Amino acid sequence: MSKQTEAERELAALIVENLNLEDVAPADMDPEAPLFGGDLGLDSIDALEIALAVSKHYGFQLRSDNPDNKQIFASLRALSAHIEQHRPQA
Amino acid sequence: MSAHWRQRPEGGGFFALWLIRTIALRCGRPAARVVLYPITLYFFFRRGPERRASRQFLTRALGQRATVWQILRHIHSFASITLDRVFMLARGERGFRLEVEGLDYLHDAIDEGRGAMLMGSHHGSFEALRMLSQRYQKAPLRIVLNKQQTPAMTALLEALAPDIGERVIDGAQDPASVVLALGEAARQGHMVALLADRGRQDEAMLRVPFLGEDAAFPVGPWLLAASLRIPVVLCFGLYLGGNRYKLVFEPFADTRELPREGRRKAVRGYVREYAARLESLARTHPYNWFNFYDFWHDTTQVVGNDAGAGVGRDVGARA
Numbered sequence: 001m002s003k004q005t006e007a008e009r010e011l012a013a014l015i016v017e018n019l020n021l022e023d024v025a026p027a028d029m030d031p032e033a034p035l036f037g038g039d040l041g042l043d044s045i046d047a048l049e050i051a052l053a054v055s056k057h058y059g060f061q062l063r064s065d066n067p068d069n070k071q072i073f074a075s076l077r078a079l080s081a082h083i084e085q086h087r088p089q090a
Numbered sequence: 091m092s093a094h095w096r097q098r099p100e101g102g103g104f105f106a107l108w109l110i111r112t113i114a115l116r117c118g119r120p121a122a123r124v125v126l127y128p129i130t131l132y133f134f135f136r137r138g139p140e141r142r143a144s145r146q147f148l149t150r151a152l153g154q155r156a157t158v159w160q161i162l163r164h165i166h167s168f169a170s171i172t173l174d175r176v177f178m179l180a181r182g183e184r185g186f187r188l189e190v191e192g193l194d195y196l197h198d199a200i201d202e203g204r205g206a207m208l209m210g211s212h213h214g215s216f217e218a219l220r221m222l223s224q225r226y227q228k229a230p231l232r233i234v235l236n237k238q239q240t241p242a243m244t245a246l247l248e249a250l251a252p253d254i255g256e257r258v259i260d261g262a263q264d265p266a267s268v269v270l271a272l273g274e275a276a277r278q279g280h281m282v283a284l285l286a287d288r289g290r291q292d293e294a295m296l297r298v299p300f301l302g303e304d305a306a307f308p309v310g311p312w313l314l315a316a317s318l319r320i321p322v323v324l325c326f327g328l329y330l331g332g333n334r335y336k337l338v339f340e341p342f343a344d345t346r347e348l349p350r351e352g353r354r355k356a357v358r359g360y361v362r363e364y365a366a367r368l369e370s371l372a373r374t375h376p377y378n379w380f381n382f383y384d385f386w387h388d389t390t391q392v393v394g395n396d397a398g399a400g401v402g403r404d405v406g407a408r409a
Contacts, residue, residue: 036266044268047266064269065271066267
């Protein structure tokens with residue numbers, strides 16, 4: 001498993017907390033593993049939860065009309081990169 | 091084993107829809123309705139699986155073996171509603187008598203501005219709901235339609251009712267985008283309509299009692315409602331015969347108070363309650379039932395959906 005970056009660790013914690021993933025430790029999430037349909041077993045409803053949590057926590061919206069959604073939600077790494085690229089800078 | 095409903099022809103395809111549309115709009119409803127008799131006979135004799143499904147359903151709903159006459163009536167009722175869709179899309183309420191019951195429940199939900207989720211079914215005419223939605227501009231109606239799976243229906247919608255067509259959420263996108271789009275619609279205070287009685291192969295289903303035997307219902311629509319924390323209103327567009335329709339709204343649940351931990355458990359309760367309500371209407375209005383396939387045993391083959399509940403199709407069974 002490749003190492004989590006700082007931003008990925010923060011996002012992993014947010015996901016685990018918001019989805020009540022009881023048997024997953026944020027640090028154990030493989031940043032390159034698929035978020036959906038893989039070991040984590042997340043689904044599209046979880047995507048909605050993640051989007052809501054991201055908008056609250058980072059202050060920007062993941063949008064339905066983004067043609068790259070499939071890519072963005074592919075892994076923790078991809079999602080984190082997208083967030084870091086688009087979140088409003090403090 | 092009979093072929094699954096999704097593998098059956100899309101109720102006619104482009105040519106049949108064009109034909110219906112042309113005859114209907116050129117000649118008017120009374121003339122077009124005459125054509126329904128030969129169509130009914132054609133379906134009865136040529137579409138064995140649908141005929142058997144009708145008999146199976148009616149036998150359960152009526153509590154005694156369905157007669158040929160009852161099956162013909164069932165098919166004729168389906169044909170009538172299908173024809174009326176054209177008129178409703180093209181001309182709205184004109185020419186129909188539309189009774190509405192329980193509209194206050196819908197108003198209450200919409201007035202809060204949190205959006206509302208309308209749970210429908212393949213029982214009766216959902217188009218009747220669209221007629222009503224033309225009266226309510228402030229809370230547009232949003233539906234999910236898989237544009238790739240039902241190109242003929244999509245083309246019809248876009249040709250006859252472009253305003254509705256524009257507001258269709260395309261179910262063919264990746265699941266995350268569909269769900270996000272529904273979330274955005276709800277946040278804008280829109281009405282989101284889903285049909286919660288059919289599922290797909292890759293969708294988590296729950297088997298609950300329905301007309302004497304367990305049948306599988308999708309859990310995705312309910313999980314979605316729970317995630318959006320919006321009021322859920324049941325909606326049934328009953329065809330009463332002739333030119334009469336009745337829209338019934340019933341308050342169902344407000345998911346706002348639902349604790350996150352108990353969500354998936356609560357959803358099981360919702361599915362049961364919904365199935366019970368649908369059963370009751372299936373008994374009082376049996377000829378409105380439009381799931382022309384073996385509703386109780388075909389679920390392992392469910393592979394698609396045409397209007398509504400394809401949402402959350404990748405939903406797993408995570409507790």
